[in-house]
Amino acid sequence: MDEAAAATIDSAIAASKHRPGPLLPILHSIQDALGYIPAEAVPVIGQALNLTRAQVHGVVSFYPHFRRSPPGRHVVQICQAESCQAMGSTALTAHARKALGVDLHGTTADGAITLEPVYCLGNCACSPAVMVDGNDLRGHVDNAAFDAIVDACRSTR
Amino acid sequence: MTTTIYIPRDASAISRGADQVAHAIADEAARRNADVKIVRNGSYGMFWLEPLVEVVCAAGRIAYGPVTPKDVKGLFDAGFLTGATHRLHQGIAARIPYLEKQERLTFERVGVIDPLSIDDYRAHGGGRGLARALEIGPAATTEEVVKSGLRGRGGAAFPTGIKWRTAAATVAPQKFIVCNADEGDSGTFSDRMLMEGDPLTLIEGMAIAGVAVGATQGYIYVRSEYPHAEATLNAAIEVARAAGYVGTHLLGTNAVFELEVRRGAGAYICGEETSLLESLEGKRGVVRAKPPLPAIAGLFGKPTIINNVISLASVPIILDRGAQYYSDYGMGQSKGTLAFQLAGNVKHPGLVEKAFGLTLREILYDFGGGSASGRPIRAVQVGGPLGAYIPASQFDLPLDYEAFIAKGAMVGHGGIVVFDDTVDMAQMARYALEFCAVESCGKCTPCRIGSVRGVEIMDGILAGKSDRDERVTLLRSLCDTMLNGSLCALGGMTPYPVLSALEHFPQDFEKPQTQAA
Numbered sequence: 031m032d033e034a035a036a037a038t039i040d041s042a043i044a045a046s047k048h049r050p051g052p053l054l055p056i057l058h059s060i061q062d063a064l065g066y067i068p069a070e071a072v073p074v075i076g077q078a079l080n081l082t083r084a085q086v087h088g089v090v091s092f093y094p095h096f097r098r099s100p101p102g103r104h105v106v107q108i109c110q111a112e113s114c115q116a117m118g119s120t121a122l123t124a125h126a127r128k129a130l131g132v133d134l135h136g137t138t139a140d141g142a143i144t145l146e147p148v149y150c151l152g153n154c155a156c157s158p159a160v161m162v163d164g165n166d167l168r169g170h171v172d173n174a175a176f177d178a179i180v181d182a183c184r185s186t187r
Numbered sequence: 188m189t190t191t192i193y194i195p196r197d198a199s200a201i202s203r204g205a206d207q208v209a210h211a212i213a214d215e216a217a218r219r220n221a222d223v224k225i226v227r228n229g230s231y232g233m234f235w236l237e238p239l240v241e242v243v244c245a246a247g248r249i250a251y252g253p254v255t256p257k258d259v260k261g262l263f264d265a266g267f268l269t270g271a272t273h274r275l276h277q278g279i280a281a282r283i284p285y286l287e288k289q290e291r292l293t294f295e296r297v298g299v300i301d302p303l304s305i306d307d308y309r310a311h312g313g314g315r316g317l318a319r320a321l322e323i324g325p326a327a328t329t330e331e332v333v334k335s336g337l338r339g340r341g342g343a344a345f346p347t348g349i350k351w352r353t354a355a356a357t358v359a360p361q362k363f364i365v366c367n368a369d370e371g372d373s374g375t376f377s378d379r380m381l382m383e384g385d386p387l388t389l390i391e392g393m394a395i396a397g398v399a400v401g402a403t404q405g406y407i408y409v410r411s412e413y414p415h416a417e418a419t420l421n422a423a424i425e426v427a428r429a430a431g432y433v434g435t436h437l438l439g440t441n442a443v444f445e446l447e448v449r450r451g452a453g454a455y456i457c458g459e460e461t462s463l464l465e466s467l468e469g470k471r472g473v474v475r476a477k478p479p480l481p482a483i484a485g486l487f488g489k490p491t492i493i494n495n496v497i498s499l500a501s502v503p504i505i506l507d508r509g510a511q512y513y514s515d516y517g518m519g520q521s522k523g524t525l526a527f528q529l530a531g532n533v534k535h536p537g538l539v540e541k542a543f544g545l546t547l548r549e550i551l552y553d554f555g556g557g558s559a560s561g562r563p564i565r566a567v568q569v570g571g572p573l574g575a576y577i578p579a580s581q582f583d584l585p586l587d588y589e590a591f592i593a594k595g596a597m598v599g600h601g602g603i604v605v606f607d608d609t610v611d612m613a614q615m616a617r618y619a620l621e622f623c624a625v626e627s628c629g630k631c632t633p634c635r636i637g638s639v640r641g642v643e644i645m646d647g648i649l650a651g652k653s654d655r656d657e658r659v660t661l662l663r664s665l666c667d668t669m670l671n672g673s674l675c676a677l678g679g680m681t682p683y684p685v686l687s688a689l690e691h692f693p694q695d696f697e698k699p700q701t702q703a704a
Contacts, residue, residue: 094453095454152378
């Protein structure tokens with residue numbers, strides 16, 4: 031872990047340490063900045079919050095949102111829940127796996143895209159839904175729209 | 188003269204290009220020297236028309252939709268700034284039958300106002316509920332909510348006022364109001380729409396709850412999949428603080444209510460109230476055994492009101508117009524309105540707020556317009572991933588908590604997901620069990636192990652193994668164990684979709700038996 035990452039972790043802890051129930055806000059702050067929770071952060075957080083490493087690790091590993099390794103440059107999530115299934119998300123997911131050459135949770139060989147499942151984006155009235163990089167929501171995504179998302183991801187850092 | 192144009196900021200509208208449409212309209216207006224003011228409102232919830240752009244004209248708010256950036260030049264050419272007719276012209280938004288036929292109480296301002304404008308909020312009746320609560324005092328406020336008959340809109344339908352009474356009666360130096368905005372059920376988006384379209388109502392409802400039970404700190408636990416809602420809430424809290432709905436002197440009195448947004452982390456189980464409290468405390472979202480009830484020992488062991496977004500957002504109108512006004516809507520023990528959400532394979536998906544008692548058929552066909560694919564509707568799942576699958580033969584069932592329970596189903600949070608006749612209900616049964624296996628918190632065995640065994644049983648049935656009958660018997664027995672032995676609704680209700688699929692669509696479980704057991 032480089033110095034910048036260590037500083038990010040320290041400042042995330044300092045910003046939330048005194049709030050009630052600080053652990054999730056600290057983890058969010060670290061992942062928002064670094065894209066994942068480095069293993070080295072676990073004992074540092076434990077020390078600061080008077081928790082064991084096991085307790086911190088237990089929380090990190092419980093929540094699907096928290097990653098323990100760096101994702102690709104972009105994260106593309108395809109909703110797998112019922113409403114999107116009713117509008118073809120199973121076929122869309124199959125297309126995505128084939129087009130990217132990865133399984134769910136996998137990252138493409140060029141490091142551009144991590145493909146993830148997600149269980150409901152609240153965009154059920156525009157199913158099937160896809161989320162890009164955690165804040166760019168898309169609706170009525172067909173194979174062509176998915177390919178356009180992939181092209182855009184590959185052409186940007 | 189400045190022309191006001193409304194373009195939604197709702198996440199679903201954005202997912203269909205509302206931001207690009209807003210940019211295109213601003214650019215085109217600048218190019219033509221047209222004097223326009225763009226307001227980003229919430230969505231009315233007619234999603235097949237999103238992005239729905241409204242222009243304020245002499246005749247009213249004239250709607251055009253669904254608008255794409257490519258349509259913008261043509262709209263200006265046609266004269267949409269004066270409400271001229273166009274291919275996308277929908278007339279006055281409020282007169283569109285889908286919206287006009289609704290009974291909007293909780294959602295009365297959603298789509299109408301700028302969600303972050305306190306002036307808009309007040310001009311449309313906002314703030315009066317909190318003022319009345321401060322005037323009549325805690326006990327009368329709680330009794331007003333009891334009398335309204337409001338029941339928990341998150342799904343469990345527990346009487347909200349009774350929860351408040353319990354917390355109010357518990358003596359403690361610190362109490363909390365927690366808003367459950369972990370809206371994880373597929374086919375539901377009413378919490379999200381409310382938080383993005385009229386967040387001040389939710390904040391006002393929480394402040395009223397604080398006044399009623401003597402709680403000075405609130406938390407909104409919003410799921411990480413809702414970044415737009417989270418951002419809007421954070422901005423709205425600052426607006427509310429400046430207006431005296433949050434802070435140390437509520438509306439100039441000595442009442443105190445602080446409020447903070449906390450982000451979830453992708454765990455469906457955190458929609459279960461005790462698991463949510465664990466998560467807020469910074470722990471794994473593992474379900475707690477009850478008792479103690481959260482109203483007696485909840486967040487950090489203190490008395491805590493934990494209510495769903497829609498429950499809390501329904502409180503201001505109850506205080507403002509009185510319990511009787513609210514309870515005059517609805518039927519039987521299901522008082523008031525529910526914001527139904529119509530999704531999946533349906534022509535006109537969206538939000539339909541109506542008094543309890545309308546039938547599924549009315550919602551699916553009168554509002555929904557049938558399936559999106561044009562094929563027959565075969566099944567609908569009501570109440571999220573733990574809700575039963577309902578066949579077409581039961582579409583005349585009234586949407587009422589008790590009527591659904593009598594049929595082994597649940598209204599839940601009001602999500603309705605539509606499937607056409609291409610659906611394989613055995614696959615959906617397997618999915619329900621797989622979802623439970625993925626999302627189980629792991630505390631109780633029926634849920635943690637039962638869901639995994641259930642997927643294995645279903646895999647054999649789907650693969651056409653020759654011991655199908657034994658597998659079906661085992662599946663029923665497993666569902667019985669999960670129903671009766673699980674600690675919370677995840678394990679306890681996963682059998683609903685499984686058993687309803689089996690009961691109403693048995694032919695889907697009869698795959699050609701091509702493999703040895």
